[in-house]
Amino acid sequence: ASAKSYKDAGLSARLADRYYRPAQDSDPTFVGDVERISGTEAHICYQCGTCTGSCPSAPRSSYRIRNFMRRTNLGLKEVSLTDPDLWLCTTCYTCSDRCPRDLIPTDVIMAMRNMAAQRGIVPKNFLGTVNFIYQTGHGVPNSDANRAARVKLGLEPEPETTCKYPEYLPAIRKILESYGTKQLADKVLAEG
Ligand code: SF4
Ligand code: SF4
Incomplete structure (x- = not known):
């Protein structure tokens, strides 16, 4: 038409x-x-x-x-x-x-x-980020280079996040699991 x-x-x-x-x-x-x-x-x-x-x-x-x-x-x-x-x-x-x-x-x-x-339409690199968040609470995890840069600036090596308070990680994992995001990441990334 x-x-x-x-x-x-x-x-x-x-x-x-x-x-x-x-x-x-x-x-x-x-x-x-x-x-x-x-x-x-x-x-x-x-x-x-x-x-x-x-x-x-x-x-x-x-x-x-x-x-x-x-x-x-x-x-x-x-x-x-x-x-x-x-x-x-x-x-x-x-x-x-x-x-x-x-x-x-x-x-x-x-x-x-x-x-x-x-619908399960998510780019793989985003699902990789999901795994970083699941493991560390951050899409971009802290690193030795970042820690050194923070100390040089007079900051604590770890920010006021799950880096410093890893006891909150289970709650973040629960959110990712309850929405099926972690399961989707595992399924798609396992397919290669
Ligand atoms: Fe629309 Fe973008 Fe203009 Fe806002 S800035 S009215 S979203 S075209
Ligand atoms: Fe572009 Fe930033 Fe707006 Fe996203 S949030 S559409 S990157 S200007």
Whole structure:
């Protein structure tokens, strides 16, 4: 089915959006689900592009946060959740600081990642990070080099986290297990 129809056939041809095929691709529940999980009103995005213009990942990759905001409002769930670019956001929140609509695009991405993860769609390097968190409480564990740098700065070698208080590690492990995240990491990483 044609996505759009204009009275002027020439104009219709020029404006045809080859990426938007509502009958096949669009899920009208997507924007509501993303808003509920993210807690941000994604539907009022007016596509100004400030988010992408502020994003440190944009110049280094094909990732465009504005594109994901647009997809949200077009109901393009499948393409969003299966796009590897979904995992290139660093969660720096610069876009969220600068959005003129006071949206939190970062949390839109996090909502989509949660939805993807529920389907078992998670890049392997992220699952490796899950294992680091499970083992140490940190995605990037402390190291001898870091400890030496901290001491040089007059800090204690271990930060005020599970590094210093490993007795809290069981609680972190329980969270990862109760959401099935650890089990997913073990299963996928074992497959090689
Ligand atoms: Fe939408 Fe805000 Fe990004 Fe502008 S900065 S495109 S309003 S999310
Ligand atoms: Fe880009 Fe993510 Fe940072 Fe937003 S939070 S500016 S999308 S890297």
